[in-house]
Amino acid sequence: MIYEIFTHFRFRVHFRSSLCKxxxxxxxxxxxxxxxxxxxxxGQTGWKSLDRDGDGQACDCLPGGHGKKCPKKKK
Incomplete structure (x- = not known):
């Protein structure tokens, strides 16, 4: 019984982590x-969180992106 719950929980956590990035x-x-x-x-979900400014460009502040309002890097 405990093993079944643990397995079910692990599957759900892994499944969710692959959807939301x-x-x-x-x-x-x-x-x-x-x-x-x-x-x-x-038509899947989970992509909107990567484009916070709604310009169609995901994660503008990562290397290779052209983000203008990127947070300053901590030293």
């Missing part, structure tokens, strides 16, 4: 953009 989950803007466009085109 943050910019920190990607190394470059191009990687984020590719994932963003695939999700959006297929």
């Amino acid at each position: 943050k910019c920190a989950d990607f190394s470059t803007q191009q990687q984020a953009q590719k994932w963003y466009e695939q999700r959006k085109k297929s």
